[in-house]
Amino acid sequence: MEKKNIDWGNLGFGYVQTDYRFVSDFKNGSWDEGKLTEDATVVINECAGVLQYAQTVFEGMKAYTTEDGRIVTFRPDLNAERMENSAKRLEMPVFPKDRFIQAVVDTVKANAAYVPPFGSGATLYIRPYMFGTNPVIGVKPADEYQFRVFTTPVGPYFKGGVKPLTIRVTDFDRAAPHGTGHIKAGLNYAMSMHAIMDAHRQGYDENMYLDAATRTKVEETGGANFLFVTKDGKVVTPKSDSILPSITRRSLIYVAQHCLGLEAEEREVTLEEVKDFAECGLCGTAAVISPVGKIVDHGKEICFPSGMTEMGPVTKKLYEALTGIQMGRLEAPEGWLQVIE
Numbered sequence: 384m385e386k387k388n389i390d391w392g393n394l395g396f397g398y399v400q401t402d403y404r405f406v407s408d409f410k411n412g413s414w415d416e417g418k419l420t421e422d423a424t425v426v427i428n429e430c431a432g433v434l435q436y437a438q439t440v441f442e443g444m445k446a447y448t449t450e451d452g453r454i455v456t457f458r459p460d461l462n463a464e465r466m467e468n469s470a471k472r473l474e475m476p477v478f479p480k481d482r483f484i485q486a487v488v489d490t491v492k493a494n495a496a497y498v499p500p501f502g503s504g505a506t507l508y509i510r511p512y513m514f515g516t517n518p519v520i521g522v523k524p525a526d527e528y529q530f531r532v533f534t535t536p537v538g539p540y541f542k543g544g545v546k547p548l549t550i551r552v553t554d555f556d557r558a559a560p561h562g563t564g565h566i567k568a569g570l571n572y573a574m575s576m577h578a579i580m581d582a583h584r585q586g587y588d589e590n591m592y593l594d595a596a597t598r599t600k601v602e603e604t605g606g607a608n609f610l611f612v613t614k615d616g617k618v619v620t621p622k623s624d625s626i627l628p629s630i631t632r633r634s635l636i637y638v639a640q641h642c643l644g645l646e647a648e649e650r651e652v653t654l655e656e657v658k659d660f661a662e663c664g665l666c667g668t669a670a671v672i673s674p675v676g677k678i679v680d681h682g683k684e685i686c687f688p689s690g691m692t693e694m695g696p697v698t699k700k701l702y703e704a705l706t707g708i709q710m711g712r713l714e715a716p717e718g719w720l721q722v723i724e
Contacts, residue, residue, distance in 0.1 A: 387496045391503035394538030396669065401534050403493035405486040408516075409476050409528040417486065419493050423533070432515025432525030439569040440469035441512035443668045444630075446491045446534070446723065448501040449711025454491065454723040456509065457709050459484045461630045466511060469566035474524040475513060484721065487511060490532045491723050497536045501710065508537045540670035547676030547691045548588035548665070550604070552654065553578055557592035557602060557625075564602070564625035571627075575605035589665065591678060593654060594623060601652045604665055608632040610672065611652065612662035612697040614688075618647035619660070631666045631705070637716065638704045645697070658685045662695030672702045 389399075400423055407417030432438045442462045447455055463483035470477050478486075487509055491498065499505035511532045515525025555578040558564025563571055575590075582590050591609075594600040601609055601621045608629040611619045618639045620632055639647040657663070663675040676691035677684055689695030694702060707713035708720075 384495050386498075386500065389497075389499075389536060391499045391505045391536070391538075394499070394505045394536055396537045396540050397535075399497075399535045399537075401494040401497045401536070403490060404531060404533040405490045407478070407482075407486070407530045409530070410526075414476070414478065414482070414530070417482070417530070419489060425529070425531075427516050427529075428518045430518035430520055432517065432519040435519055436515075436522060437568075437570040437573065438473055438475060438515035438519075438525055439512065440466060440473060440475065440514075441510060441567055441569065442466050443567075444487070444509045444511075445668060445709075446498055446507040446509060447709050447711075448498055450501055451711055452501070453711065454495060454498050455709075455711070455720040456487060456491065456723065457721075458630055458634065458719050459487050459721050460718070461633070462487075462511065465567060465628065465630070466513070469568055470513060472563060472566045473568060475515070476528055478513060478530045483511065486530075486532050488721065488723050490534055494534045495724060497534065499536055505536055505538045508535050510534070540673070545670070545674060545694060547674040547687075547689070547693070549586070549677045549679065549691075550589045550591050550675055551582055551585070551587040552678065552680040553582065553590035553592060555581075555590065555592070556595040557605065559595050560625055562625060564623075565627060567627060572605070579605050587679065594625070599653055599655070601654060601657065602626050606669075607665035607667035607673065609652070610635060610664045610666050610698070610701075611657070611660040612695060614659070614661045616645060616661075616697055618645055618697065618701070619652060620647075620649050621652040622649045623651070629667055631668055631671060634719075635666055635672070635701050635705055638708070639701060641716070642704050642713075643700055654680065661687065662689045662698050663687050664694070664698045671706055672698055674698055 463480040517527035639645040
């Protein structure tokens with residue numbers, strides 16, 4: 384299979400239209416069999432539920448070319464489960480797990496020419512998503528939905544190498560207790576846009592959101608979970624019912640415990656104890672781990688010993704281990720890699 388003529392090494396993290404995408408419609412209480420199509424255009428009614436009441440959920444994942452030339456995706460079963468939970472929370476029909484995985488496999492296989500080669504630093508980003516399509520003017524769930532999967536080749540999330548971020552503790556709330564912070568819904572990201580742009584205008588890379596109830600505990604940023612390392616090398620991630628259950632975070636905890644022999648735990652993390660950690664990072668699909676060098680809490684700076692020039696030593700080990708598994712350089716735990724071809 385001949386690859387597309389793309390300058391893989393200079394790809395940014397943006398949308399590049401590929402040849403095929405998967406589409407399935409939900410009508411009269413059931414999903415149709417779905418199909419691959421070359422048409423990238425979505426046509427919906429002006430009163431569609433997604434446009435009026437933001438009834439939409441999505442996932443983000445990647446396909447990689449491994450060192451031995453295979454194309455794989457990373458733990459798509461967990462993305463399928465998370466989308467199922469997101470759909471249920473917004474009263475949307477569940478797209479079955481086995482069909483979700485097959486749709487991802489079929490879409491990636493159809494666009495195999497766009498999967499960047501091993502060693503290029505680029506990957507194929509995969510976006511499964513679902514939205515309400517029929518006209519809804521009263522506040523209620525839609526009756527009809529569309530599930531789609533598109534792909535786009537992307538370069539590294541951070542062009543020019545990873546540099547530790549500066550984050551501020553924000554006064555905005557990301558999610559309320561018993562709200563929708565634990566699901567991957569478009570509405571969660573829409574409400575974070577002002578907060579992140581406000582942070583950028585003030586010279587920060589991201590926001591640290593605290594729990595809305597007490598404003599004493601660390602939650603997450605607008606699009607990534609936190610990961611901390613104690614001075615004695617223990618990996619700690621915040622536990623909360625209102626943060627997104629990141630697949631990358633869960634995988635890193637497993638890697639820390641079972642591959643690197645590190646102690647790791649998920650627990651509540653207070654803002655007060657952040658100053659005592661040796662390393663800090665943000666974890667998610669796009670960058671895997673983004674190191675954090677400094678957190679600013681209303682003028683008070685928390686500077687991590689790992690510094691502002693590179694990843695801390697434990698964070699780097701975690702990053703190298705997980706990307707090694709994803710790229711086929713290291714043996715993957717059973718079931719983690721879905722081989723496409």
